[in-house]
Amino acid sequence: MISPLAFGLILVSSISFIVYGLTCIFSVKMKEEFKRFGLAKFPELIGVLEIAGGIGLLIGLYFPFFLVLSTGGLTFLMFMALFFRMKAGDTFWQSSPATVFMILTGYLFVVAVNL
Numbered sequence: 001m002i003s004p005l006a007f008g009l010i011l012v013s014s015i016s017f018i019v020y021g022l023t024c025i026f027s028v029k030m031k032e033e034f035k036r037f038g039l040a041k042f043p044e045l046i047g048v049l050e051i052a053g054g055i056g057l058l059i060g061l062y063f064p065f066f067l068v069l070s071t072g073g074l075t076f077l078m079f080m081a082l083f084f085r086m087k088a089g090d091t092f093w094q095s096s097p098a099t100v101f102m103i104l105t106g107y108l109f110v111v112a113v114n115l
Contacts, residue, residue: 002061006111010067013104014057017074021050037084049077057108064115071109078102 002010023030024047034043053074060067081098 002111002115006108007061009104009108010057010061013074013101013108014054016101017050017054017057021047021052021054023047024050037088039084046077049073053077060112064112067112067115068109071105071112074105075102075109078105 024034024043031040031043034040034046039046053070056066056070056073060070078098078101082095082102085095085098
């Protein structure tokens with residue numbers, strides 16, 4: 001059974017990843033950021049992965065396998081985001097969203113594995 005804390009974190013994460021994924025796909029400013037990271041060809045792919053992960057978190061509330069899959073994938077995605085931000089020379093503050101979401105989804109991964 002998912003704790004109320006984990007349930008709330010899953011809802012917040014899901015909404016965040018879906019919104020951010022849509023931003024990756026449709027925002028001109030975000031496409032410029034991806035160029036800065038050396039990932040100019042990938043904003044749509046990353047956006048779709050984030051949307052799929054966010055939806056997977058919601059499905060995972062009912063089917064734990066999807067929670068494991070989604071949290072694991074999103075943790076890896078945020079690890080890579082942090083890597084590319086550091087490579088681009090971003091400050092700690094600029095990298096903090098990726099760091100926070102990597103830790104958050106990593107925590108949810110551990111919760112999901114132990115369900």
